[in-house]
Amino acid sequence: MVKVEYTAENVAKCQCTSCPVQAESECFKGRLRRMQEMISEDVDIASIIEAENVPGLYCSTGKASCTDLDAHQICKCGECPIWTEYGLNKGEPGSYFM
Ligand code: SF4
Structure with missing residues (x-):
């Protein structure tokens, strides 16, 4: 596999940040906001590349880290x-x- x-x-490359499944998730919005803040502060992306900080790439970890997602989307x-x-x-x- x-x-x-x-x-x-x-x-x-991940499309999760624009995915309708996460669009209304407060957990997702918070993680996206924090990631954008870190990027705007010129934080090295490699230093924040931990699953709990990144609202996406779930196909790598196997499971979304937020639980308030909408599978109807x-x-x-x-x-x-x-x-x-x-x-x-x-x-x-x-x-x-x-
Ligand atoms: S979870 Fe994987 S396949 Fe799905 S949008 Fe994110 S990177 Fe792409």
Whole structure:
């Protein structure tokens, strides 16, 4: 089974930050805000590349770190370059990493 690497490059490609599944999540909004603040303060992305700080790349960790997500919305994983690059359509769960 393919393993998606947890790297800054893959975080940058991840579409999770614009995913409708997370759009109303307070947990997601807080993590996104903190990540944007750190980036604006020129914090080295490599120093914050921990799953608890990054609201995405769940296909690498296997599970979203926020629990207040809405599975009734359409997941964006199928539109993501990581999805294509790693052939995630052949894996499980395949999207909705919740
Ligand atoms: S496939 Fe889904 S979870 Fe993985 S990086 Fe892309 S949008 Fe994020």
